[in-house]
Amino acid sequence: MNSEKYQELIDKHKPKERRAKNALIAFIVGGIMGIIGQFLIDAYSNLFSISNSDAAVFMIMTLVFIACLFTAFGFFDNWVAFAKCGLIIPITGFAHSMTSSGMEYRKEGPIYGVGSNVFKLAGSVIFYGVVSAWTFGMIRLLIMGG
Amino acid sequence: MIYLYSFLFAGFICLIGQVILDNTKLSPGHITSLFVVIGSSLDIFNIYDKIILYVGGGALVPITSFGHSLIHGALDKASDFGPIGIAMGMFDLTAPGISAAIVFTFFLTLFFKPKD
Numbered sequence: 001m002n003s004e005k006y007q008e009l010i011d012k013h014k015p016k017e018r019r020a021k022n023a024l025i026a027f028i029v030g031g032i033m034g035i036i037g038q039f040l041i042d043a044y045s046n047l048f049s050i051s052n053s054d055a056a057v058f059m060i061m062t063l064v065f066i067a068c069l070f071t072a073f074g075f076f077d078n079w080v081a082f083a084k085c086g087l088i089i090p091i092t093g094f095a096h097s098m099t100s101s102g103m104e105y106r107k108e109g110p111i112y113g114v115g116s117n118v119f120k121l122a123g124s125v126i127f128y129g130v131v132s133a134w135t136f137g138m139i140r141l142l143i144m145g146g
Numbered sequence: 147m148i149y150l151y152s153f154l155f156a157g158f159i160c161l162i163g164q165v166i167l168d169n170t171k172l173s174p175g176h177i178t179s180l181f182v183v184i185g186s187s188l189d190i191f192n193i194y195d196k197i198i199l200y201v202g203g204g205a206l207v208p209i210t211s212f213g214h215s216l217i218h219g220a221l222d223k224a225s226d227f228g229p230i231g232i233a234m235g236m237f238d239l240t241a242p243g244i245s246a247a248i249v250f251t252f253f254l255t256l257f258f259k260p261k262d
Contacts, residue, residue, distance in 0.1 A: 041203045136187055140190055
């Protein structure tokens, strides 16, 4: 086998392996986030003796706080670069995108810097979430009777 | 057992996101928006409610639950006020997450500078 053919083979296999590894890391990290979420729900509902749905709100606020704080400390960016969708798809990605764009535009002032850029990435999530929720809500309400 | 289901479900959602991210030209912004739409669409036939019943926290952590909470709050209000209730209750359940993220971001950007 000559070196050119060998190079071709490497190119064919290299990205595929990285994809499999990325997918595995995303699966494991995302799964651990799910376990943390369930653990926090159990902990809060036992600690404050509240219902599971209230504990879920506390859990989401905790995860948002942790993600914002770690982003401000600077090492959450490296975690996201490593785990990719494992941390982007959970609610931590939403919080991370807000804090990181807030930090990025910090030097442009509090109004046109932080205030108007915080929702630069998270805005599309809220925007299309509301549009789809309105559409599907109307479908359920008008066609299926609520 | 619910911890195992949580791990598998949340991991599976992230796995799908990662596969889409690696094999198409879509950016993370596209994928999170897409997953929110999927989450709210799964609530048409109450599918996501059933998933949460079995999976617990694993279904509440991914961004799909954000879309589910939007439509769930909207439909709760809509049962009292009709179509206008959809707009009234839209942010009922997601308000804590969004408010918390805004407040934390405000204070953290006051005190922390970007590293580079």
